[in-house]
Amino acid sequence: MKVFVPTEHFSAVSKVIHIVSALAFIAALLIMLSPPEPESFGFGLHQSLGMLVLVLYAARIVWMNWAGKPKALGTKFEKFIAHMAHMALYGILIAMPLSGLLISLAKAKETVVFGTFAIPGFAERNSGLIEFSYQIHYFLEIVCYLLVAMHIAASFYHHFGLKDGTLNRMMGVYKDD
Ligand code: HEM
Numbered sequence: 001m002k003v004f005v006p007t008e009h010f011s012a013v014s015k016v017i018h019i020v021s022a023l024a025f026i027a028a029l030l031i032m033l034s035p036p037e038p039e040s041f042g043f044g045l046h047q048s049l050g051m052l053v054l055v056l057y058a059a060r061i062v063w064m065n066w067a068g069k070p071k072a073l074g075t076k077f078e079k080f081i082a083h084m085a086h087m088a089l090y091g092i093l094i095a096m097p098l099s100g101l102l103i104s105l106a107k108a109k110e111t112v113v114f115g116t117f118a119i120p121g122f123a124e125r126n127s128g129l130i131e132f133s134y135q136i137h138y139f140l141e142i143v144c145y146l147l148v149a150m151h152i153a154a155s156f157y158h159h160f161g162l163k164d165g166t167l168n169r170m171m172g173v174y175k176d177d
């Protein structure tokens with residue numbers, strides 16, 4: 001049940017979650033362009049950024065189901081495409097870190113999040129599960145390059161081409177924020 005009638009633009013909390021998650025997601029991807037050693041600072045940062053994305057977007061999805069979000073803009077077809085693209089992005093934002101975490105758990109290695117706390121790995125190494133979660137993580141990597149590129153291109157097209165305020169309602173600052 002929605003308890004809040006969505007406004008024309010996203011709430012300040014949604015905007016902060018979106019931008020922090022977007023930057024963390026892209027940074028996690030960039031780090032792996034030249035994969036660091038498994039026990040290195042770079043790899044720990046990759047895992048920590050991924051866990052941040054997972055926690056933030058899980059909270060965002062729960063909150064959105066309760067509080068709703070601004071009405072989509074455009075024609076019926078454009079709304080449908082935007083809805084499908086956003087659903088796919090939500091899926092990636094959850095499944096990418098989850099599959100990564102599963103690799104580390106199955107390797108029986110702990111995941112230290114920003115040097116603050118550790119998520120322990122499983123008691124024993126599970127080769128089948130490692131292979132399975134690797135496949136998902138790698139497959140999603142390819143999908144996410146396409147999706148994120150399309151998403152950013154679409155938001156610029158709305159802003160510079162259609163000039164319909166889509167970018168502002170996610171990135172802009174409003175008096176009632
Ligand atoms: C925003 C979320 C994440 C993104 C975008 C992401 C992206 C990637 C990419 C691009 C690779 C390299 C794949 C390749 O070599 O082609 C990778 C590998 C890996 N990631 Fe993630 N990842 C995320 C979250 C996580 C999390 C949360 C963990 C663990 C807690 C994790 C653990 C791993 C592991 C274990 C590997 C394999 C490294 C190796 O042995 O080659 N990832 N990830």
Ligand code: HEM
Nearest residue numbers: 018022025026072086089090148151152155166167169170
């Ligand atoms: C420079 C980078 C980015 C820009 C300019 C951008 C822009 C936008 C805009 C304008 C919206 C609102 C769309 C609407 O009004 O319907 C939006 C929503 C969204 N974006 Fe991005 N985005 C960026 C990066 C990313 C990245 C990297 C991800 C995830 C991997 C992402 C995930 C989402 C999701 C899931 C939504 C749906 C709204 C929500 O519930 O949070 N964005 N983005």
